[in-house]
Amino acid sequence: MAIKTYGPMAVDWEVRVDYERLRRERLARVQKLLRESELGALLCFDMSNIRYITSTHIGTWAMDKLFRFTLLPRDDEPILWTFGSAARHDQLYAPWMGERARAGISTMRGAMAPGSGRAEDVARKIRSELEERGLLHEPLGVDVIEPQVLFALQKEGITIADGQNLMQTARMIKTQDEITLLTTACMMVDAAYEELYRWMRPGVRENECVALVSKVLYDLGSEHVEGVNAISGERCSPHPHVFSDRVLRPGDPAYFDILHSFNGYRTCYYRTFAVGSASPAMVDAYKRCREILDVAINAIKPGVTTADVVKLWPRAEEFGFPNEEAAFALQFGHGVGLTIWEKPVFSRLVSFDHPEVIEEGMVFALETFWPASDGWTAARIEEQLVVTKDGCEVITRFPAEELLVAGTRYYTVNGPLSPIREVQSHLNTAAGQGGPRMPAPAATSAGHTL
DSSP, rough: OOOOOOOOOOOSSSSOOHHHHHHHHHHHHHHHHHHHHOEEEEEEOHHHHHHHHHHOOOOGGGGGTTOOOEETTTTTTOOEEETHHHHHHHHHHOOOTTTEEOOOOTTTTTTTTTGGGGHHHHHHHHHHHHHHOOOOOOOEEEEOOHHHHHHHHTTTOOOEEEEEHHHHHHHHHHEEEEEEHHHHHHHHHHHHHHEEEHHHHTTHHHHHHHOOOHHHHHHHTTTTTEEEEEEEEGGGGGGGOOOOOOOOOOOOEEEEEEEETTTTTOOEEEEEESHHHHHHHHHHHHHHHHHHHHHHHHHOOOTTTTTHTTTTTOOOOTTOOOOOEEEETTTTEEESSSSEEEEEEEOOTTTTOOOBOTTTTBEEEEEEEEEESSOEEEEEEEEEEEOOSSSEEOOOSSOSSSSSEEEEEEEETTTEOOOOSSSSSGGGGGTTTTOOOOOOBBOTTOOOBB
């Protein structure tokens, strides 16, 4: 049954997210793939992989520290080593882990001195568990790892193999509850864009837009605003992928990418606006950007490949880049789940040679970009979607069919100022557009015009 109610709370009187089912089904997917692989066990340091396997979480301040780790032996339950008192917390409040949540710490991304023995302690813990289960001489899959820990595991006689691909494969098809959480996360961004659109105007700064979006999301229950790309004016082309303190001006394009997490599940969700008005060049760029996005969305259904989709997109040379690597991620698609870049990947750089088959239950984002002919404005649009049995459903709902103009509506003595106009007013005249010029005014004997 598809859930269509996206309140951020769990309630007893309505079916929303079944968290026990979420925990059970995620772990079962990894366990199945592990049994079918050559690996004896899986060792994960990536915080998203740890959450997927153990359904435990620690503050996002820890996401780049690599000090927590979990071991999933074949045909067994996961063991978690976590940060100090968090282990006792998990024993109390994550009963599905119980005593398998233990205190343990790695090298904190190398911050612990090599002589402290932390890497060796990790390796001994892992060896002991593998030995107890008769798995010591089978390959150990690892997702990401610090060099000190890698070398320590190898000294213990453990063969290291790729575990990241197994985890990416496990996370590629979403469960019913994952889809509900991803859609709820998008609902929250819908609300953030609504507030941003109503508030944005000349005189505000990009970083103020970031602050507004962050407040809306946290007020609605986001656990982490991973980033808000706020790009405006001449910064739109080329895309810098980072916000600044630039002040919005009349006639500016402004596009945003909102990335946040609700119960771990992310969004990647671009929208483009014009501030006050838009030039004809900007309007054309937006139409082109929307067209190439819609062509891709219309192609999505189970059985087609990522190569089938990216062949519909323009080559890098068609929009001002020398090759696909230089234009990477401007015409792009990527899985979205506990992280924002998961399988499958849609890119002309890799998808032709390594196509992936689209399957029902995948959730991914498709994002497009088009630079305007004026050399400085550009459009960027992105939709997240769920693959259904016969097509797809778009779960990002803030309007993007046509370019929206934000900011004050201006009125002249002759009525509303046109929302399509050049930034430089003289270019809106017939003469500025290359049409017939007005006759030059007569000169006086003193040389002044009348």
